[in-house]
Amino acid sequence: xxxxxxxxxxxxxxxxxxxxxxxxxxxxxxxxxxxxxxxxxxxxxxxxxxxxxxxxxxxxxxxxxxxxxxxxxxxxxxxxxxxxxxxxxxxxxxxxxxxxxxxxxxxxxxxxxxxxxxxxxxxxxxxxxxxxxxxxxxxxxxxxxxxxxxxxxxxxxxxxxxxxxxxxxxxxxxxxxxxxxxxxxxxxxxxxxxxxxxxxxxxxxxxxxxxxxxxxxxxxxxxxxxxxxxxxxxxxxxxxxxxxxxxxxxxxxxxxxxxxxxxxxxxxxxxxxxxxxxxxxxxxxxxxxxxxxxxxxxxxxxxxxxxxxxxxxxxxxxxxxxxxxxxxxxxxxxxxxxxxxxxxxxxxxxxxxxxxxxxxxxxxxxxxxxxxxxxxxxxxxxxxxxxxxxxxxxxxxxxxxxxxxxxxxxxxxxxxxxxxxxxxxxxxxxxxxxxxxxxxxxxxxxxxxxxxxxxx
Numbered sequence: 431x432x433x434x435x436x437x438x439x440x441x442x443x444x445x446x447x448x449x450x451x452x453x454x455x456x457x458x459x460x461x462x463x464x465x466x467x468x469x470x471x472x473x474x475x476x477x478x479x480x481x482x483x484x485x486x487x488x489x490x491x492x493x494x495x496x497x498x499x500x501x502x503x504x505x506x507x508x509x510x511x512x513x514x515x516x517x518x519x520x521x522x523x524x525x526x527x528x529x530x531x532x533x534x535x536x537x538x539x540x541x542x543x544x545x546x547x548x549x550x551x552x553x554x555x556x557x558x559x560x561x562x563x564x565x566x567x568x569x570x571x572x573x574x575x576x577x578x579x580x581x582x583x584x585x586x587x588x589x590x591x592x593x594x595x596x597x598x599x600x601x602x603x604x605x606x607x608x609x610x611x612x613x614x615x616x617x618x619x620x621x622x623x624x625x626x627x628x629x630x631x632x633x634x635x636x637x638x639x640x641x642x643x644x645x646x647x648x649x650x651x652x653x654x655x656x657x658x659x660x661x662x663x664x665x666x667x668x669x670x671x672x673x674x675x676x677x678x679x680x681x682x683x684x685x686x687x688x689x690x691x692x693x694x695x696x697x698x699x700x701x702x703x704x705x706x707x708x709x710x711x712x713x714x715x716x717x718x719x720x721x722x723x724x725x726x727x728x729x730x731x732x733x734x735x736x737x738x739x740x741x742x743x744x745x746x747x748x749x750x751x752x753x754x755x756x757x758x759x760x761x762x763x764x765x766x767x768x769x770x771x772x773x774x775x776x777x778x779x780x781x782x783x784x785x786x787x788x789x790x791x792x793x794x795x796x797x798x799x800x801x802x803x804x805x806x807x808x809x810x811x812x813x814x815x816x817x818x819x820x821x822x823x824x825x826x827x828x829x830x831x832x833x834x835x836x837x838x839x840x841x842x843x844x845x846x847x848x849x850x851x852x853x854x855x856x857x858x859x860x861x862x863x864x865x866x867x868x869x870x871x872x873x874x875x876x877x878x879x880x881x882x883x884x885x886x
Contacts, residue, residue, distance in 0.1 A: 437473070438467060438514070456740065457739055463503060487506075490508070493559065494532070495558065515532035518530070532558070539551065551569050553728070559622060567579050568778070573661045575695070613883070633727065634701030742805040746838055747800045779798055837855060838851060862886070
């Protein structure tokens with residue numbers, strides 16, 4: 431099979447690399463595309479889109495391949511694979527970066543930190559830039575510098591008709607609004623242009639762990655600590671077991687525990703003052719907060735969420751951390767069978783909340799905390815094991831129902847979260863606006879293998 435004008439690599443089912451090429455981060459996803467078009471540049475993406483439209487093929491778009499729902503690969507259609515397009519070019523004087531659509535956040539952090547700069551990215555370095563950004567983009571720097579979409583200056587987009595447009599505040603502003611939170615519904619983004627900020631290279635960062643039985647006390651303290659935290663301090667609460675990180679004493683590996691991971695985006699001495707009360711609370715099992723290179727901290731959790739493991743997620747925005755909410759979290763967080771399953775709670779606010787809700791398609795501006803419940807099991811483990819983990823995640827989410835705020839972070843939705851939850855992610859007004867943009871740029875819904883917004 432050939433594609434006119436395509437200079438990249440075509441991988442079909444009889445190719446020796448087919449099984450490797452169709453694999454994504456979530457090993458539970460097992461789909462078989464007719465063709466994988468590994469692009470070398472924007473011209474290849476144009477050729478692949480036109481080929482797919484001419485031949486009536488379903489389209490999946492692969493950036494980092496990290497979405498839990500496995501939207502980067504489809505059955506029987508074509509995967510437009512940007513994984514070879516990973517360049518990140520930094521303009522240190524202008525404090526901007528141009529990043530190709532297949533780049534990972536580790537690529538961006540390495541390139542920008544060479545100049546003491548960064549922009550808000552994910553909390554795992556092998557997460558794709560495209561998927562995380564297009565859904566909103568939460569990370570440790572967001573309270574100081576906003577979401578990834580708040581740092582997006584422009585995007586190069588291949589449309590459903592195989593054209594190329596540049597979206598920014600001045601060009602195609604309707605599309606630019608939709609790209610900032612509306613996901614991959616509107617085209618294939620082949621390049622992002624981000625604004626950068628002085629960060630690091632050394633920051634005060636790391637987790638503090640307490641025993642699981644201290645969870646309610648820790649969360650009650652954290653509720654007030656987080657509310658008073660400066661914007662420079664980003665925190666994520668993790669509830670599960672202590673991962674086997676090299677810096678953690680071996681006798682603690684696998685012990686049920688709550689952790690608060692911190693990253694202070696300012697001077698190290700300011701960070702030490704900002705986290706002092708947290709580090710002194712109760713009796714921590716281990717305190718790993720220290721001056722550390724920002725890029726190293728960003729990749730510190732990579733081995734706890736490895737490629738090929740099986741994942742299933744449930745998520746919600748929370749109304750707050752009331753005593754009742756904390757009780758539900760403490761009761762359910764450690765009920766998983768797998769030591770790899772966990773829940774993570776993100777502290778929002780700061781710069782995220784100061785941007786008007788209708789400025790971007792991302793709609794969770796008023797949320798103080800959201801939670802994602804991550805069921806994880808290994809490929810060789812039984813279907814019964816998988817069922818146990820997914821049931822835990824669903825029970826946990828159900829127990830949180832009385833404590834859920836409107837909305838959900840669209841990047842946390844799994845494959846069984848249907849149209850209703852996609853609408854929930856945006857709210858009715860934003861969804862209707864997204865549907866109008868969808869109609870303008872993809873009337874036939876060619877890009878539907880995503881958290882789909884229907885034309886309307």
